[in-house]
Amino acid sequence: MGDRSVGDRLKDFEEVDCGLTPQEAIEEAGRCLQCKKPGCVDGCPVNIDIPAFIALIAQGKFLEAAASIRQQNLLPAICGRVCPQETQCEALCILGKKEAPIRIGQLERFAADQERAKGLTIPARKALTGKRVAVIGSGPAGIVAAGELAKCGHSVVMYESLHAPGGVLTYGIPSFRLPKDVVKAEIDLILAMGVDLRLNHLVGRTVSYEELDSFDAIFLGTGAGLPYFMGIPGENLSGVYSANEFLTRVNLMHAERFPEYDTPVARMN
C-alpha cells in the first residue's frame, strides 16, 4: 500500500496511506493459499472468516467480501486501519514463514472502503425482543456492543458524556491515521440499525443511576480515559499535558485551529 508524498503530507493532516487499488487488492488476495486450518483466523480476536473474504476479493466481489467481514466485525474500515495485524492475524499467516504474510488488514480496509464508496447496507435485525439495554460509552466497545445487541432485536440506548461519539476513535487517534469520516460512517451505520445515541449525557449526573434501573441490562464501556502520571517534577506546570488531554484538545476540540475554535493548545516559541 502506497503513502502520499511527504510534500503533500506536510500541508495537511489527511490520511497518510493511500489504500490498495482494485488491481493490487486482487493480486494480493490471489496470494492466499486458502488454508484448511487457517492460522490467520486463530490470530483474529473476533475470528473473522479471513480466507472467505479474501477469496471474494480475489474474484473481484468486493461488496460480498465486506458483507462477509461484517458477519463478525461491525467496524471493518476502522479495524482494517488501526488493528495491530502484524501481531495478530498476519503474525499467524502461514506465508509469513517464507515470505511476506498476506496483508490482511489492508485487504479488510480495501473491502470496507469499497463498500462505503458504494453506500453502506444496514445489517438486518431480528424481530424486537422487548428487552432494553443501556450502553454506557460510545467508544469501540460500546459501539460494537450496541450494534450486536440491536442485531439481536434488543432496544439499545447508548450514552456518551462528550458532544461527539466514538470515544478513543474520535479523540485519541489522529485523522492522518484514522480519518474522522471513516469513524462517522461506521457509527452512523450502527445508529441506522435503531440505536438511540444520547450525547452530552454523563451517567451519574445527567442520567441518574436510578433511571438506569428501568433497563433489562447495562453494558459498561467507559474505556480507560484517565491519564497515568509519572510523578516527576514539573508535570503539573501549565502547558504540560497528559497524552489524553493533548489528543482530546486537538482531535475533538480542534485546538490546531484556535482561535477559530475556542480551545487552545500551548505552543513553544
Ligand code: SF4
Ligand atoms: S493463513 Fe495466510 S495464506 Fe492461509 S488462509 Fe490465512 S491469510 Fe490465507
